[in-house]
Amino acid sequence: xxxxxxxxxxxxxxxxxxxxxxxxxxxxxxxxxxxxxxxxxxxxxxxxxxxxxxxxxxxxxxxxxxxxxxxxxxxxxxxxxxxxxxxxxxxxxxxxxxxxxxxxxxxxxxxxxxxxxxxxxxxxxxxxxxxxxxxxxxxxxxxxxxxxxxxxxxxxxxxxxxxxxxxxxxxxxxxxxxxxxxxxxxxxxxxxxxxxxxxxxxxxxxxxxxxxxxxxxxxxxxxxxxxxxxxxxxxxxxxxxxxxxxxxxxxxxxxxxxxxxxxxxxxxxxxxxxxxxxxxxxxxxxxxxxxxxxxxxxxxxxxxxxxxxxxxxxxxxxxx
Amino acid sequence: xxxxxxxxxxxxxxxxxxxxxxxxxxxxxxxxxxxxxxxxxxxxxxxxxxxxxxxxxxxxxxxxxxxxxxxxxxxxxxxxxxxxxxxxxxxxxxxxxxxxxxxxxxxxxxxxxxxxxxxxxxxxxxxxxxxxxxxxxxxxxxxxxxxxxxxxxxxxxxxxxxxxxxxxxxxxxxxxxxxxxxxxxxxxxxxxxxxxxxxxxxxxxxxxxxxxxxxxxxxxxxxxxxxxxxxxxxxxxxxxxxxxxxxxxxxxxxxxxxxxxxxxxxxxxxxxxxxxxxxxxxxxxxxxxxxxxxxxxxxxxxxxxxxxxxxxxxxxxxxx
Numbered sequence: 308x309x310x311x312x313x314x315x316x317x318x319x320x321x322x323x324x325x326x327x328x329x330x331x332x333x334x335x336x337x338x339x340x341x342x343x344x345x346x347x348x349x350x351x352x353x354x355x356x357x358x359x360x361x362x363x364x365x366x367x368x369x370x371x372x373x374x375x376x377x378x379x380x381x382x383x384x385x386x387x388x389x390x391x392x393x394x395x396x397x398x399x400x401x402x403x404x405x406x407x408x409x410x411x412x413x414x415x416x417x418x419x420x421x422x423x424x425x426x427x428x429x430x431x432x433x434x435x436x437x438x439x440x441x442x443x444x445x446x447x448x449x450x451x452x453x454x455x456x457x458x459x460x461x462x463x464x465x466x467x468x469x470x471x472x473x474x475x476x477x478x479x480x481x482x483x484x485x486x487x488x489x490x491x492x493x494x495x496x497x498x499x500x501x502x503x504x505x506x507x508x509x510x511x512x513x514x515x516x517x518x519x520x521x522x523x524x525x526x527x528x529x530x531x532x533x534x535x536x537x538x539x540x541x542x543x544x545x546x547x548x549x550x551x552x553x554x555x556x557x558x559x560x561x562x563x564x565x566x567x568x569x570x571x572x573x574x575x576x577x578x579x580x581x582x583x584x585x586x587x588x589x590x591x592x593x594x595x596x597x598x599x600x601x602x603x604x605x606x607x608x609x610x611x612x613x614x615x616x617x618x619x620x621x622x623x624x625x626x627x
Numbered sequence: 628x629x630x631x632x633x634x635x636x637x638x639x640x641x642x643x644x645x646x647x648x649x650x651x652x653x654x655x656x657x658x659x660x661x662x663x664x665x666x667x668x669x670x671x672x673x674x675x676x677x678x679x680x681x682x683x684x685x686x687x688x689x690x691x692x693x694x695x696x697x698x699x700x701x702x703x704x705x706x707x708x709x710x711x712x713x714x715x716x717x718x719x720x721x722x723x724x725x726x727x728x729x730x731x732x733x734x735x736x737x738x739x740x741x742x743x744x745x746x747x748x749x750x751x752x753x754x755x756x757x758x759x760x761x762x763x764x765x766x767x768x769x770x771x772x773x774x775x776x777x778x779x780x781x782x783x784x785x786x787x788x789x790x791x792x793x794x795x796x797x798x799x800x801x802x803x804x805x806x807x808x809x810x811x812x813x814x815x816x817x818x819x820x821x822x823x824x825x826x827x828x829x830x831x832x833x834x835x836x837x838x839x840x841x842x843x844x845x846x847x848x849x850x851x852x853x854x855x856x857x858x859x860x861x862x863x864x865x866x867x868x869x870x871x872x873x874x875x876x877x878x879x880x881x882x883x884x885x886x887x888x889x890x891x892x893x894x895x896x897x898x899x900x901x902x903x904x905x906x907x908x909x910x911x912x913x914x915x916x917x918x919x920x921x922x923x924x925x926x927x928x929x930x931x932x933x934x935x936x937x938x939x940x941x942x943x944x945x946x947x
Contacts, residue, residue, distance in 0.1 A: 459880020
């Protein structure tokens with residue numbers, strides 16, 4: 308088996324999939340983004356990714372492939388019942404990739420990949436206990452304990468997006484009700500705006516937007532223009548997130564929590580109120596001790612770098 | 628320093644304090660229980676414990692002392708802002724004991740001690756990922772990850788009793804509102820009965836009991852006699868517990884959860900509905916995979932054995 312200077316890190320999200328050729332130092336040589344097309348089968352996405360890789364590859368030898376995907380199980384190499392993808396009960400993503408490539412392949416939860424990325428190349432470097440939250444179409448999380456990613460008994464530790472905010476609350480794609488990600492995510496914020504529009508008569512630019520076309524970016528822009536509905540949506544989102552992050556601290560007691568993903572890039576308009584509510588909800592022994600920061604990696608890079616870090620670790624295992 | 632065949636394991640609870648002389652195999656040679664007298668200072672309790680130990684000790688050489696106490700911090704040897712004890716901001720319990728004994732002393736959260744006890748001598752033997760919940764005056768928890776007790780960044784991991792059920796909910800002794808232990812604990816169940824009595828006109832033996840004199844044992848006995856208010860209180864308690872245990876699984880993904888402490892000894896009347904709701908609230912990838920059991924150790928012994936296990940570990944460290 309030829310050993311190259313690069314691995315491929317792939318981040319499969321509900322809407323877009325990103326990939327990058329990444330070296331040992333976490334430098335991304337080249338990258339690409341494609342639509343995930345969530346309604347299509349997994350093997351179709353793997354073929355489309357393979358075509359993209361062929362175009363980018365040139366003469367580079369590739370050593371391994373690491374993939375972050377929703378509901379991925381590192382221990383089994385599978386993606387199981389992903390709530391935002393139409394892939395069914397279980398797809399062995401490692402096997403699908405190995406039909407195209409004769410190199411080590413590993414898969415993990417997309418948020419776990421983001422956490423490994425933050426730990427190796429980001430703001431969590433050198434930390435022992437960290438929680439990384441990805442705020443995209445859904446809400447993902449990766450938990451670092453004693454300097455290592457926590458997989459738990461079955462490979463599925465760290466699914467904070469499906470903890471319960473309100474047992475009588477919003478329908479979740481997972482089949483439950485009131486899951487955190489139905490409130491705190493890009494899609495969750497649109498639902499919050501819609502709920503506020505139903506309750507409140509204040510003028511708002513959000514009333515001009517169809518529900519199906521609303522984006523968190525539009526809510527952000529409206530909030531920057533002092534739109535009261537958009538500002539209230541950020542405040543409600545921050546309160547729910549702050550409360551559930553305080554719960555998370557009461558489990559694993561991290562030294563820091565890192566927010567990454569599209570919605571986290573809203574920056575202070577989300578981060579400042581989240582910090583306020585987070586401190587308010589923290590149990591006394593934790594107050595003032597847990598840093599809450601926005602990822603410093605370029606948007607979307609954390610997961611690709613994390614998937615690449617996972618691939619390098621797999622390469623090292625194979626060469627033992 | 629003389630090395631003996633016993634350590635002393637001490638479990639300090641909000642109401643009672645238990646101690647036992649425990650050998651290497653987890654056999655309890657002799658034991659005692661005293662009232663904690665939560666309104667008194669910590670050094671008074673330590674003196675009273677010391678008197679009790681003198682009486683029990685006989686000719687036994689003691690190798691070490693392990694203590695489980697609310698809000699105890701293993702890393703610092705302190706008990707900090709315990710919600711059910713009038714001890715103030717910080718008491719160094721290790722130093723207080725070392726004024727009486729010239730042996731290694733270690734302190735940890737009473738629920739962490741219970742978790743170590745279950746791991747070494749109880750139902751969790753040989754497991755790698757477990758959560759132990761203690762249901763007493765309050766609700767404590769100890770989290771085992773990769774076969775070891777999780778302390779987290781600051782020594783305070785595993786405080787599930789102070790995760791939030793309802794941000795507008797019941798006042799908690801910790802200063803927050805709607806904490807899990809204000810619903811799921813002996814005291815929480817009495818509050819639930821009181822709430823049900825206010826909402827509901829059905830006849831119930833619970834109407835004859837003063838709020839301040841009500842115990843979870845009385846609620847248990849009424850439920851065994853088909854008292855509808857008492858049965859409803861168990862159902863509500865089980866639902867809240869099931870929901871928050873499902874949240875806990877979404878953090879650390881354990882293979883089992885063990886319920887211990889006074890309220891857990893209610894057995895199937897609590898365990899059966901808790902299992903039902905727990906499965907209902909579990910995120911799909913975990914469904915059917917997490918055992919939920921009652922501690923098999925004699926009531927109250929888990930924490931004493933855990934404190935003893937902690938002491939033996941400390942003795943081993945000192946002799947290295």
